[in-house]
Amino acid sequence: MKILALKGSSREKSNSSIMLDRFLEGCKSSGAEIKSLKSQNLDIKPCAGCLRCNLIKRCSLRGDGWGQLSNDILDADIVAISSPVYFFNFPSELKRIIDRFRSFIHVRITEDGLIHTPWVKWRKKFVVLLSMGSPDENEGAGIINIMKFIVKELGENNELHIFNGTRLAVRGQIGFSPDELINLYEKLKIPVELAKSDHSGNIELLSKIYSLGTELGAEKK
Numbered sequence: 724m725k726i727l728a729l730k731g732s733s734r735e736k737s738n739s740s741i742m743l744d745r746f747l748e749g750c751k752s753s754g755a756e757i758k759s760l761k762s763q764n765l766d767i768k769p770c771a772g773c774l775r776c777n778l779i780k781r782c783s784l785r786g787d788g789w790g791q792l793s794n795d796i797l798d799a800d801i802v803a804i805s806s807p808v809y810f811f812n813f814p815s816e817l818k819r820i821i822d823r824f825r826s827f828i829h830v831r832i833t834e835d836g837l838i839h840t841p842w843v844k845w846r847k848k849f850v851v852l853l854s855m856g857s858p859d860e861n862e863g864a865g866i867i868n869i870m871k872f873i874v875k876e877l878g879e880n881n882e883l884h885i886f887n888g889t890r891l892a893v894r895g896q897i898g899f900s901p902d903e904l905i906n907l908y909e910k911l912k913i914p915v916e917l918a919k920s921d922h923s924g925n926i927e928l929l930s931k932i933y934s935l936g937t938e939l940g941a942e943k944k
């Protein structure tokens with residue numbers, strides 16, 4: 724299986740990238756081929772809104788990294804995206820990439836609404852790994868709704884897997900030991916009783932992510 728991994732956080736040791744690394748470890752154990760990219764290192768222009776993609780079946784913008792990135796996306800069996808939640812949405816570098824997905828789809832305006840038809844048939848698995856400060860995973864709903872919509876419109880055989888890491892403030896926190904988490908919660912004035920359950924929740928989440936990596940990485944095309 725070919726995997727394209729896209730890291731969306733600018734922070735070193737970010738929680739979302741730790742989640743993605745766990746997924747990739749699982750995939751590697753199954754012998755998958757992985758290409759890893761960081762969204763902030765990619766030179767991707769914002770969508771110009773020209774809608775020429777509806778006619779020419781590709782993005783009309785030239786001179787940035789989209790040509791290569793779009794080929795990498797089309798080539799992958801699994802697209803894994805890790806992202807922090809920024810004001811209920813993707814950080815801007817990732818949002819630029821997502822907006823350019825418009826060029827993968829033909830859109831027709833009808834009396835009853837929009838009809839989306841992808842230029843080619845997609846059969847991919849998408850894995851979205853979110854990290855947010857809030858204990859309420861609904862803070863990531865904006866991202867999840869975008870991804871559910873795009874993944875569905877690109878092909879009925881696509882699959883979407885979503886993981887939410889919650890109450891994650893500082894770098895590396897998802898991997899903290901119980902004592903490290905207690906110290907942090909004392910500093911942040913969060914009830915320390917929560918540290919124990921949050922620690923087991925983080926371990927369980929990372930373990931589920933790893934398992935999905937082993938499972939998807941081992942699948943035959």
Ligand SMILES: Cc1cc2nc3c(=O)[nH]c(=O)nc-3n(C[C@H](O)[C@H](O)[C@H](O)COP(=O)(O)O)c2cc1C
Binds near residue numbers: 736739807858892893
């Ligand atoms: C600009 C900005 C906006 C944020 N907006 C939200 C938000 O809407 N909801 C939330 O739960 N956390 C929000 N956060 C907190 C981050 O989502 C949180 O710290 C996350 O764990 C960072 O992920 P990372 O460690 O992968 O970089 C925001 C952080 C920043 C810097």
